[in-house]
Amino acid sequence: MKWGIVGGGVIGLTLALRLSSQGHDVTIFEGSSTIGGLARPWEQGEINWDRFYHVILLSDTYTRRVLRDIGVESELEWVETRTGLYAGGRLTSLSNAAEYLRLPVLNLFERFRLGLTIFYASKIRNWKKLEKIPVEQWLTSLSGAGTFNKLWRPLLRAKLGESWQETSAAFIWATIQRLYAARRTGLKKEMFGYLPGGYARAFTSFENRLDNMGVRLKTGKKIEEVRNKNSSFILRSTEGEEEFDRVVMTCSNSRIAQLCPQLNPAEQTLLKETPYQGIVCASLLLKKPLAEYYLTYLMDNDLPFTAVIEMTTLIDPKQVDGKALVYLPRYIDARDPFFRASDSEVEEFFLAGLEKMYSEFRRQDVEAFQVARETEVFPVPVLEYSKKIPPIRSRSIQGLYFVTSAQIVNGTLNVNDSIRIAENAVAVLLSDKENDT
Numbered sequence: 001m002k003w004g005i006v007g008g009g010v011i012g013l014t015l016a017l018r019l020s021s022q023g024h025d026v027t028i029f030e031g032s033s034t035i036g037g038l039a040r041p042w043e044q045g046e047i048n049w050d051r052f053y054h055v056i057l058l059s060d061t062y063t064r065r066v067l068r069d070i071g072v073e074s075e076l077e078w079v080e081t082r083t084g085l086y087a088g089g090r091l092t093s094l095s096n097a098a099e100y101l102r103l104p105v106l107n108l109f110e111r112f113r114l115g116l117t118i119f120y121a122s123k124i125r126n127w128k129k130l131e132k133i134p135v136e137q138w139l140t141s142l143s144g145a146g147t148f149n150k151l152w153r154p155l156l157r158a159k160l161g162e163s164w165q166e167t168s169a170a171f172i173w174a175t176i177q178r179l180y181a182a183r184r185t186g187l188k189k190e191m192f193g194y195l196p197g198g199y200a201r202a203f204t205s206f207e208n209r210l211d212n213m214g215v216r217l218k219t220g221k222k223i224e225e226v227r228n229k230n231s232s233f234i235l236r237s238t239e240g241e242e243e244f245d246r247v248v249m250t251c252s253n254s255r256i257a258q259l260c261p262q263l264n265p266a267e268q269t270l271l272k273e274t275p276y277q278g279i280v281c282a283s284l285l286l287k288k289p290l291a292e293y294y295l296t297y298l299m300d301n302d303l304p305f306t307a308v309i310e311m312t313t314l315i316d317p318k319q320v321d322g323k324a325l326v327y328l329p330r331y332i333d334a335r336d337p338f339f340r341a342s343d344s345e346v347e348e349f350f351l352a353g354l355e356k357m358y359s360e361f362r363r364q365d366v367e368a369f370q371v372a373r374e375t376e377v378f379p380v381p382v383l384e385y386s387k388k389i390p391p392i393r394s395r396s397i398q399g400l401y402f403v404t405s406a407q408i409v410n411g412t413l414n415v416n417d418s419i420r421i422a423e424n425a426v427a428v429l430l431s432d433k434e435n436d437t
């Protein structure tokens, strides 16, 4: 079977690894000049690191297995990190249970209910019923309106913008599950992992492994149309056409709808209707660190970004020339006008936010400031989301498959769940092959 895969992110690469190891002929088309998708690296001043911040959890078994298969898992470094909370103009530590119990924004009773909510959510296994409940309703009934307004609402808004109002309780459940899983793996501490060199290290290894297996990796080849002709497919890229027996799409739902005009109207509508959350994320190289927290949650509404991630509290600063590497994300709706703000406008806006938060911060300490933008990062987990996702097999075109992170129904967007989607899809792709022959 000759397989064409559209997209060279972790899903496309994992699929290629597995299909090729079963003896298939695989070609990946990646529109960008490098593989890696959301996890790909870029040059920041003198250094090369992930465009968006990434950590690996001890419990990320799917990620770790792929890293093992491409020969880099043993290079992972594990570090205990700290978390901060910025509320009412004050930065405090929120790194362990005792600090949670002293949470400054909540009174004693509210903290108690918050603890119970998190514990209760960590024990729930049947997430499907949570999909039917709006997140505000669920959290208010468990934690109370005070805690919802002071803590949960800012946290939800930080990740989902105003779309949090359409979100189901399954989203917060999945977030709590992921954080709990990280602690369940033996150690009760929050240990995060990274590869020296960043995800770029994994992608170099991936590239070499796939190359040795005979997979063709075509970067800078954006697919413009997928056309079904008899029992095969024509992939038209910027540089011509190629024929395949089977095609797997790994990009966003709306892009799939655009690239595959032969899909029937019902399938087109399903794909086009997925509402996506986007991101504008600055990455900064600073002469001095800001604080000691990997992640700082922000409770104050008047800040221009939705969290502060200080990567060099996790990675050895030697990895980035002894500088402090900081990310400032702002998760927003794909249609938000902030996507049209220029780099210098974003810089001005974000640096003013840092000045407000950190009295020691000085603009002259900024050595590099770069802005990454993506309009379609993950689908908003709306009520009954699992009923709204496209299945792996196209219903209207035989031999066309969708394997995308939009199929994560009981998790949040992360590399581990993306790889899980790819690994589980392989059986479906190959069972079809067996039925056909």
Ligand SMILES: Cc1cc2nc3c(=O)[nH]c(=O)nc-3n(C[C@H](O)[C@H](O)[C@H](O)COP(=O)(O)OP(=O)(O)OC[C@H]3O[C@@H](n4cnc5c(N)ncnc54)[C@H](O)[C@@H]3O)c2cc1C
Pocket: 006, 007, 008, 009, 010, 011, 012, 029, 030, 031, 032, 035, 036, 037, 038, 039, 052, 053, 054, 055, 056, 221, 222, 223, 224, 250, 251, 252, 255, 259, 279, 281, 329, 377, 404, 405, 413, 414, 415, 416, 418
């Ligand atoms: C700010 C941020 C922080 C994150 N932090 C973490 C973290 O700490 N830990 C973690 O595990 N995960 C994290 N993630 C999530 C992680 O990056 C994703 O789960 C993962 O990269 C998704 O991979 P994918 O293959 O599904 O999609 P993508 O990475 O989006 O890959 C899809 C690929 O398809 C290509 N493509 C699209 N259209 C075409 C076309 N027409 N022709 C050819 N190619 C095309 C794109 O260029 C892209 O490379 C983070 C993501 C973001 C945005």
